[in-house]
Amino acid sequence: MSPDRFLSPSPTSLKICGVTLADDALRLVELGVDALGANFWPHSKRYLAPERAGFLKEFEGRILRVGVFVNADLKLPAKLVREGLIDVVQLHGDETPDDVVRLKEAGxxxxxALGVRALADLQRAHEFQADSILLDAHAPGVYGGTGETIDWTLARRFVEENPGLPVILAGGITPDNVAAAIAAVRPAALDVASGAEESPGIKDFAKVEALLAACGE
Known part of the structure; x- marks a missing residue:
């Protein structure tokens, strides 16, 4: 799965975030999930220490591997890309447009990611010149993974007003509301953490299969 294919508008791609176990990553690959996310923020309930992330290398070319970082020294994501552990960097904190540029200049x-409370929160999206914008619930100090939904009406408006910018929808997506989320927003992809878990960092594959089925409809 290439980043371009993951971010193409149809069908809706699925990223399961907060992967901490090699067995869970393998099962995601076997099910045909488009992308997995590994959270390298030490304060996350789903933290994966870089020294424990070696298992990600064996999935190169089999699933898109996204590393999630919050206000990190950019040397860390660059290092993990060089080592073949991740393919894409997701900046989920208070990073600046310059941070995005530095990573993109490195290829x-x-x-x-943007935390969304109101339309004003979306006005800076184009400043970042990122490959994709992820819309998540506003969660100061927590930076995602709360299980809270965002205003899908705002998200749909953003998608419609930015047809050339791939949008990933996150925030409180579960098997119960995934079909409604796709219909309401029409994102390029969904990003799900708590809605696909037994407990933080441990995946529930009945939920994953339900999410995947909805994305394929």
Whole structure:
């Protein structure tokens, strides 16, 4: 799965975030999930320490591997890309447009996450010149993974007003609301963490299969 294919508008791609176990990553590959996310922010409930992330290398070319970072020294994501552990960097903190530029100049695809409370939160999206914008619930100090939904009406408006910018929808997506989320927003991809878990960092594959089925409809 290439970044371009993952971010193409149809069908809706699925990224399962917060992967911490090699067995879970393998099962995602076997099910045909488009992308996995590994969270390298030490304060996350789904933290994967870089020294424990070696298992990601064996999935190169089999699933898109996204590394999630929050206000990190950019040397870390660049290092993990060089080592073949991740393909794409997701900046989920208070990073600047310059941070995105530095990574892209190094040839690294970048997803920039924005916490959304109101339309004003979306006005800076184009400043980042990222490959994709991820819309998530506003969660100061937590930076995602809360299970809270965002205003899908705002998200749909952003998608419609930015047809050339791939949008990933996150925030409180579950098997119960995934079909409604896709219909309401029409994102390029969905990003799901808590809605695909037994507990933080441990995946529930009945939920994953339900999410995947909805994306294929």
């Amino acid at each position: 690294i695809p970048v997803i920039k």
